[in-house]
Amino acid sequence: MLTRDAAIDRYNAIRARLPQASGPAAWSSANNLGALAAEYDVFVFDAFGVLNVGATPITGAHARIQALQAMGKQTFVLTNAAGLTDAQTTAKFCALGLDFEALEVISSRQICLEGLKRSFDIRRWGVICPACGLPDLPGIEFVDLITAPDGLDDVDGIVLLSTTGLPDTWCDGLEVALRARPRPVVVGNPDLVAPRETGLSKEPGFYAHDLIDRLGIAPVFYGKPFANAFEAVERRLTPGFPAAKIAMIGDTLHTDILGAAARGWGTVLVTGHGLYRGANVDQLIEISGIVPNWVIPSI
Template sequence: MIDTHPTSFAGVTPSPAWAFAQYQQIRANLPEGLPAEQQPETRTLDSLAPLVDQFQAFVFDAFGVLNAGPRAFPSAIRRIRQLQERGKTVRILSNAATASHGALVAKYQGMGFDIKPGELVSSRWVLEQSLVRQPRQGRFGVLSPASSAPDTLGVDWLPVRPGIQAEDLDRLDGFIFLSSEGWNEEVQQVLTQSLARHPRPLLVANPDLVAPRGDCLTLEPGYFAHMLMSQSAIEPEFFGKPYRPAFDAVLQTLGGIDPADILMVGDTLHTDILGGQAAGMKTMLITAEGALQGMDVPDCIAQSGIVPDFIAPLI
């Protein structure tokens, strides 16, 4: 299957340095970080191995930590297996929202990760649970490819894809952004103009600005949602990391484990580390692949003021 997530948009081709700068620009729209007096003293490790007995539960970001696009990291498969054999509680907390929850679980099982449906919390699943608790009235435009099975959302919906007309958007009561797959400048402009004329709810499953997919970064729904927010009078509702709905959902699956006994492991300071700290978890930043690959990591930490408890190249 050909991946059609955009690797460029309006002359922008994302790089780790560009993505970091973009996260810094939207910092005011993200959760607050720890005050200076509560920042941890970061320990640099070769891997997660010395921490296996220190924590009761381990929560892993997916892209950049377990895999890059369709490529799973063999060391990650081995580490997850080791933790499970040691009786540790393992969760995957993913902002991926193109695939339904069941399809995403099957994807990671197919990569070699021995996980059950209850061990993966996706931002799409978090959104779907919110829609069950608080049904939204009216007809929603769903921003996603046909393969993403939007019927699982449980709303009356119309697909929003390239070629849709402005009058069709104006008749909708709100929008749900699942995936940037197939997104382009034309449909972004039409949606921006429609929301500027008539502000309506925008529910965003995936707040990521970029995602690592092998040898490139793709632009993700968070990038386009923040652009929409800056160009119209809307306040998107985000369901994935670093926002609380995602972390509250994963904590609920952990049966009352103290957040201080949970290690959040991710590759992005502004989503995984910031969100984990805001939820009271300890954090580990992974640097060999993903969002900060090739970057001056200490400088990024200093600029952002987001300080992980631990740093390692891989898990």
Template sequence: MCAREYLTFDDTWAGYLRWAHRLPPAPPPVTPRQVSGIAEIIGDFDAVILDNFGVLSLGPPVIPQGAAAYECIRKAGVAVRVVSNDGSKGIAAMCESHRARGYLFEEAEIFAGISLLEDSLPPSGNGYWAAIGLDPSLIPAGAVDVRAWPGEEADIDGAAGLLLLDCDDFWRKDFAPVLESFKRHPRPVIVGNPDLTAPYSDAMSLEPGYLAHQLADETEIRPIFLGKPFAPVYELAMRDLAHIPPERVLCVGDTLHTDVLGGRARGMKTLLVETGFTRGKDPLALAEESGIWPDFIAPSI
């Protein structure tokens, strides 16, 4: 974690407000109901969509209330989907990480923006794409040639497009050559992780969404965002649960502009927890400022 660049809450929040025009429009306001946690309301729903960072974990550490909440959800017999914006690893690796924390999800219950990569990348033969945060195992067979940038085999000026997956040890200052290249020659940009930040136990990291919006500000490019709050990842996650009315689905998350906005834009109910991005802040004040209102607010899941 020491290699990552960190953001402040104020910097990240200002970004979410400044770039809201690239997100789905905010649904009509609702009056949030304060609850103790998911156990208080689970009986009103037939499916639950869970975020990971800030809800189940803070990176490696598990949210203390997570184990009891997991057991409560399983005992209620509701369908479970974990929808993450993590662009650093594949679904199998995500499943292993959850299991190591005591959450026994199946791979078929886990979805992420990168689940849409196969349908988003062009076929091979169209030149190579540069990728920031590349894990080669994420690239589907038959897709375009994808090369890690920075790297010896990827010249940013020669790339046919840019794939933003994970920042890890990549900092904002490292992005300057990419910005200059894409200003001179606009090309497609696909963002596997639309988050601006991820809440770790003691800091908030820089994530690809921040870089993508910065690039969009300085070019005429409209990035393709694959994860929350955009509709396709929800459609994929709920494909086998289409018989459940949206109002019987509860989306649990820690961020208004991703988890709450994405769920409410699909007609689902939302629970904002205060253990991640919003920790130490007044959630009602944030909802008022952003115009994005959750149906429920709880101290933790």
């Protein structure tokens, strides 16, 4: 687990590696999303820290989504959780009592696998994804590097989908293998941390940026804050849909807010449950230079 201050410091340290965006000169505050419903037609929710904390749903999230849907608003989940299959992801939200159809849940895993098919000519990938199903793509072999770490020598690329439950030392072997034979590294979850019931877990993005520092490599990231995540939502909307009528609701400045601002979306920072719970949010915004349109404690 990582402390909040350490996570925030790390996000600020890697800021130059993330998309560039301009936001409003100042932000506004509201009690919840109800006050903003008239401003936007599409509401895109981050999951961790907005809808749930770990496996626990956030009180009122289900009712808010139902209210928005009853008003005719389109609702989506855009999550960087890449350790679950599409069916498992949809089932997770159903178990949390959240009313999302399968097409409304967009994960960075989906986006990553599309990227592997479209952008790489590699037929044997090593996958870091403990306790989750391997991807299934025609013509591509995936090797589970958790159960078969010796497979590192035999794969032509590395995919980081999940690091849940792994000790910090797991990445040492990967570093040695990449020094010996550099290969493409693809990251299906750019988050540095995720809020859990017991604290902040280190996510694939945390280790990917460590590898950048150590090896000077250039991983390919799929998920927020990178454009490929937001484009996946936009493709589900009417062509030419105005970006300013889309709201991204998230708990992290450097992923949810930054990436959405780079696309011209409206941005809503949720502070009561995730990374910034109990923090001086005004100070965090000032230090990061990433300014949301709105700040609310909960949806």
